[in-house]
Amino acid sequence: MGVDKQLLPASFEDASGAVGGVHIASDWRADVAMVSVECETAPVETNSQRTQAPKTKEGGAQTEDSSGVGEGSLSHAGFVESAELNSFLLSSTADLEEALQRNLTSNVFDQYDVSWEDEHDQVVCLHSLKHRGALPATAPEAVLESCTAVSWNASGSVIAAAYGPLDRNDWEMSESMLCTWSVMRRQLDPAKADTALQLSCCLVSLAFHPTDPALLAGGAYNGDVMLFRLGAEGGDLVHCKTLLTEYTHQWPVVQLAWTRLPQLGAALASASADGRVLVWTPSNKLAHPVMGFQLSDGDRSAAAQPDGAPQRKAAGGTALGFSPLDPTLFVAGLEAGQMLKCGLHANALRTVEMVCAQRGEVPWTAAAAALLTHVPAATYNRLKLRVEKEAVLSRAKQVGAATVFAAGPGVEQIYHSPASFAYEPHSGPVYAVAFSPFHRNVFLSVSTDSSVRLFNVLQPKPLLVTEPCSGTLFSASWSPSRPSVFAVGASDGHLYIYDLKRNRGKPDVSLKVTTDKTPVYAVAFNPKEPSLVATADGQGFVKIWRLSGALSAMAPREQEAFDKLAGSRGEGRGDEADEEAEEERETEKRGGVDF
Secondary structure: OOOOOOOOOOOEEOOOOOOOOEEOOOOOOOOOOOOOOOOOOOOOOOOOOOOOOOOOOOOOOOOOOOOOOOOOOOOOOOOOOOHHHHHHHHHHHHHHHHHHHHHHOOOOOOOOOOOOOOOOOOOEEEEEEOOOOOOOOOOOHHHHOOEEEEEEOOOOOEEEEEEOOOOOOOHHHOOEEEEEEEOOOOOOOOOOOOEEEEEOOOEEEEEEOOOOOOEEEEEEOOOOEEEEEOOOHHHOOEEEEOOOOOOOOOOOEEEEEEEEEOOOEEEEEEEEOOOEEEEEOHHHOOOOOOEEEEOEOOOOOHHHOOOOOOOOOEOOEEEEEEOOOOOOEEEEEEOOOOEEEEEOOOOOOOOHHHHHHOOOOOOEOHHHHHOOOOOOHHHHHHHHHHHHHHHHHOOOOOEOHHHHHHOOOOHHHHOEOOEEEEEOOOOOOEEEEEEOOOOOOEEEEEEOOOOEEEEEOOOOOOOEEEOOOOOOEEEEEEOOOOOOEEEEEEOOOEEEEEEOOOOOOOOOEEEEOOOOOOOEEEEEEOOOOOOEEEEEEOOOOEEEEEOOHHHHOOOOOHHHHHHHHHOOOOOOEHHHHHHHHHHHHHHHHOOOOOO
16 A cells, blocks of 8 residues: 655754754854843832913004105204314414313312212111021020120121120120121121121130131130131131130230231230230140230330339230231220330340350240340340250250240240330220321320320321210221221210311211110221221121212322321311311312312
8 A cells, every 4th residue: 555755845944943844053153042031110200390481572662754864964054164263273273282281280170079979978887787596505695785896807708796795794704606797698697697606705806817818816805815717627616725824814805916927927916904915826826925015004115124123013905006017016005095106026135136146055946035035134044044944854956935934934024015105195095096007107096085096106196186976985997998087986876987088177977876875896997898897886786887989989199198197296186187178278279289
C-alpha cells in the first residue's frame, strides 16, 4: 500500500525562537536581551497661580490740521538792514570783548550765593529712631529712656547709639543697651534696631574706628573701655574689654577719641572723671594702655616741677578732642572749667630712642620705652633696672609694655601731666571739645555756663564767644564740608546750628529736637554725607536731620575767610563780631573779598 508523503516548504532561519522549519544557531547575529519591569514614582505636584498683567488702553487726541501751516519769516516786519548799524557793531566789537574778558576775572560777586534748590535754614527730620523691639527678659524698660551717645561709622551708613538711665545714682550697676541702625537701607525700621545688645553697665561714650566701619569703641560708667565688632561670627559682638587695675580707669569714661601714632597705627584715647587720659591699641586687645597721663588742676605741667616738689591735685576730665591734622595734639576739658593744651609727647624728659639705646640685660621695645619717657630722673634708673629684672625672671626675650606694668611701678611715676598751655577757663564743667577739620589750630568748646567758645590753640583768649541759650550745652560737632558751620546740643531740647559766614553772634538755625525740653546729649555729623546730622536726646530718640544745600556746600572763598577769623587776636563777643562782619560785608561791596 503506498503512502502519500506531504512535502513541506523549506524554511531555514538563524533567528532564535523561530517556529517551524529548520533552526541553525547563528554565529554572527547578536541577541539583545530585553526585560520588562514596572516601577512606582512619586506623583507630580502641580499648582496653578494667577498673575496680574497690566491693562492697556488706547486714546486719541484731536489736533489742528498742519497742512495749511507754512513757513514764516522770522524777521520783523518793516526791518531794513542799515549800513550804519553794521559799521557801529564792527567798530565796537573790540570794546565788547574787552568788557566780557574783564567780567571773567572780576570778584565782585564771589560772596553772593544763590541757592536754586532750597532755603538756607531748611532742615528736615528724615528718621526718628528708637528701638521698641523685644527686650531681653532681664532688661528693665527704663534702659531705653535716655540716649547718652551717638557715633557714625567710617562709611557713614551705620549710626550707633548708647542707652542708659541718667536719673539714677547707681549707674555702674545699671544695665544699658547698644543699638545700631543702617540708615541707608530701604527696609529701615525706625522702631527696630539692626543690632540691640544688652550690657551690664551703662555706656557713656562711643567712637567708631576712623577707617574700619565695623569696629566700635565704647566707654562705660564703671571705667571699662570696650571694643565691639559689628557682624562678628557667632554673635559675640564684644571683641575685647579692659581689666580693672591700678593703671586703668577707676571712674566713668566720659570721652573717646581715635588718633594715629607712627609706630602703633590707629590708637584709641580715653578720658575719665578720674583725670586720666589713657591711650590704647586694638592690636593687644586692650590688655594694657600703651601711654598714660594724669591731668592736674593747674595750668602748668606737673612733670615740669622740680623733683620732690608736691604734685598738683588731680582734676577730673570731662572732654577730649584731638586735632585731625596733628594726631599728637589734643585739648582736654576739666570738671572745674579749665581747658589744657596737651600733647602725647609733651613734657617728655627723654625720647623713646634714648631709652632703647641705653644698654641693659634685655632689649626694649618702643612701646615699653614710651612708658618711661616721663619718669623723673631721680627714679628713672632704679625703675628701669627693676623692669629689666622682671623681664629676666619671666624669661622674656625683650621688654614689652606688659613687662613694665608687671614690675609694679607707681602710677605717679609713669603717668604725668601732658599739659603745656592753659586757656581762659569756662565757669563750669566743659562737656565737649571739637577741633575744626579745616584748620589745625582752631577748636571750640561748650560748657554748663551756656557759652560756645572758639579758640586758636596758640592763644589763651577765645576768638569768639557766643551763648545760644541760657542752659547747659552738652555737645558740639563741626561740619565736615563747611569750615564755618558747627552744631551744638543744649539742655533746653534744641539743636543750634551756627554759620559764621552769615552770623557770628547767634545761631543760624534753631531746631526743636524734643517735645518736653529734655536735653540733647550728643550731636554728630555724617563723615561721608555732610548734609546729615544725628542727635541723641533724653527721650531716647536718635534723630537724623538733613540740612539744606546752603548749610552743607562750601561757599566761594569761605576757607580764606575762616583762616582770617582763625588768625584774629583777642576775645570777640557775638554782637561785636556781628558788627565787624557787617563792616566787612560793606567793604566787600566796595571791592573787598572777605566777609
